Amino acid sequence: MLKLYSFSQSSASYRVRIALALKGLEYDVLGVNLIENAHQSEEYKKLNPQGRVPYLIDGENGLAQSLAIIEYLEEKYPNPSLFPKDIFARQKSRAFAHAIAADIFPLQNLSTRRKIGEDFGQSVEDQAKWSAFWIARGFLGLERELQNNPPQTEYLFADYPTIADICLVPQWNNAVRYGVDLTQFPILASFDKKARNHIAFTTTAPETQK
Amino acid sequence: MLKLYSFSQSSASYRVRIALALKGLEYDVLGVNLIENAHQSEEYKKLNPQGRVPYLIDGENGLAQSLAIIEYLEEKYPNPSLFPKDIFARQKSRAFAHAIAADIFPLQNLSTRRKIGEDFGQSVEDQAKWSAFWIARGFLGLERELQNNPPQTEYLFADYPTIADICLVPQWNNAVRYGVDLTQFPILASFDKKARNHIAFTTTAPETQK
Structure with missing residues (x-):
């Protein structure tokens, strides 16, 4: 097991x-x-x-x-499969996932927030502002990419959830937590909504874990 | 082209x-x-x-x-191939690459250093200290992994350069730039040295670019 x-x-x-x-x-x-x-x-x-x-x-x-x-x-x-079949769609799916996993997530996670608190005396509120900045910056790039090339698929880059959806939903939760204005991202919002209601996402969500 | x-x-x-x-x-x-x-x-x-x-x-x-x-x-x-053949070695190679690309690099790159300068009034010297902290922390984890399971291969996880070596050498350059004490990482140092002398690494190094 x-x-x-x-x-x-x-x-x-x-x-x-x-x-x-x-x-x-x-x-x-x-x-x-x-x-x-x-x-x-x-x-x-x-x-x-x-x-x-x-x-x-x-x-x-x-x-x-x-x-x-x-x-x-x-x-x-x-x-x-958790990846699209077409080689270019597969690249887009991975690039979307990496944009979240490398350019957004590490800058706003717990260890980074704690470090700016300790080193620079930033309050919890200021730490949240820092996190919100990086999430909004990253999401703006991704939203604009989707605007330029709107996916014709049910989920991000395929008709089933891919690694892109897998990264989007947890990051969206953090965006909500840090008060990011999510009305800026209507396309991301629609894909987030679709994926987060999928049973593989609902049954593993943070609130289901002990 | x-x-x-x-x-x-x-x-x-x-x-x-x-x-x-x-x-x-x-x-x-x-x-x-x-x-x-x-x-x-x-x-x-x-x-x-x-x-x-x-x-x-x-x-x-x-x-x-x-x-x-x-x-x-x-x-x-x-x-x-830029990946090992064995499925577990391939996972290790990717995990090593991601540990650098997600847990080290974004925290010390130009846009992050500029942001802590602008938001928190940190001098260029303090920005370098911040960068050195994240590089040392990440490298310590990777060094310890290699200590626990020393690779028996020429390069990281294969007898040819893999995605792990591809991430190590550029990050090592940044570690040098920010004054990280590199004597802490003898195994990483040996793999870095091997890879950085490979022709694919020397001919594409920053100093060769216009």
């Missing part, structure tokens, strides 16, 4: 929970409470030296990094 | 230049000077709404995000 080290509120963990649900894979969840710094404990770092979640155990192998885990799941369990 | 929008000093652009060289692909380079904010011009954003480099043009298609571009190149031109 697969084992997933995960935290309910972690966007990156949520991505992998969605992917596992879409693939119909069963797994045990082991909670790592980021608020309580469980990911920075020596015990956890012995397991995963990067000190982050998610971390997937498959037999003898420990697998880090949410998008790299999703690529692995796609190779090992290709059906149903 | 492929066209690459690139900036000499951009680590993410350097990744794609290495990948193109390893694949033996020819391309035209179009310079986008990040220091002069050319990536934030309306003209450039019409092309690439994310306002970042690299951006690869293949025929009618514009491709964003360095790692998504590398996955695309691997699918379209599979030989020589």
Whole structure:
């Protein structure tokens, strides 16, 4: 049985929970409470030296990094696919996912917010403003791309959820939390709404996790 | 002919230049000077709404995000491969690349340093300290992973350069620039040294670009 080290509120963990649900894979969840710094404990770092979640155990192998885990799941369990079939659509889907995972998420996550609090004396409110800035900047680029080339598909770049949808919904939750004006992103909003009502997204959402 | 929008000093652009060289692909380079904010011009954003480099043009298609571009190149031109053959080694190679591309690079790049300068009044020296913190933290995790499971391969996770080496060398250059104590990372140092002397890395290095 697969084992997933995960935290309910972690966007990156949520991505992998969605992917596992879409693939119909069963797994045990082991909670790592980021608020309580469980990911920075020596015990956890012995397991995963990067000190982050998610971390997937498959037999003898420990697998880090949410998008790299999703690529692995796609190779090992290709059906149903989490990527479009066309090579250019597949690139667009990955590029969308990476724009969130690299250009938005790391700048607004817990460890970064804590660091600007500690180093620069920023209040929790100012930390939220910082987070909102990066989310809005990233979403504006993605919205404009979709405006330029509106997808004719049910989900982002395919008629089934892809790695792009898997990254969008958790990031949208953070955008809501930090008070981003989401009326600027009508196309993203429509794809977010479609995906978040899919059973693989609802059954793995933060509020369903203990 | 492929066209690459690139900036000499951009680590993410350097990744794609290495990948193109390893694949033996020819391309035209179009310079986008990040220091002069050319990536934030309306003209450039019409092309690439994310306002970042690299951006690869293949025929009618514009491709964003360095790692998504590398996955695309691997699918379209599979030989020589930039990924290990074994599924677990492939996951490790991607996870290593993502740890740099998502957990280190975005926190220390130009737009983030500028933002902490503008918002929090941090001097250029303090910005460098901020960058060094994230690089050291990320490299420590990766070094410890390699200590736990020393690769028996010439390059990271294969006997030829993979996406992991492609991410390591540009990030190592930034570590040098920001004064990170690199004696902490002997295993990373040995893999960096091996890769940076490979012809695909030397011929595309920042100092070779106009």
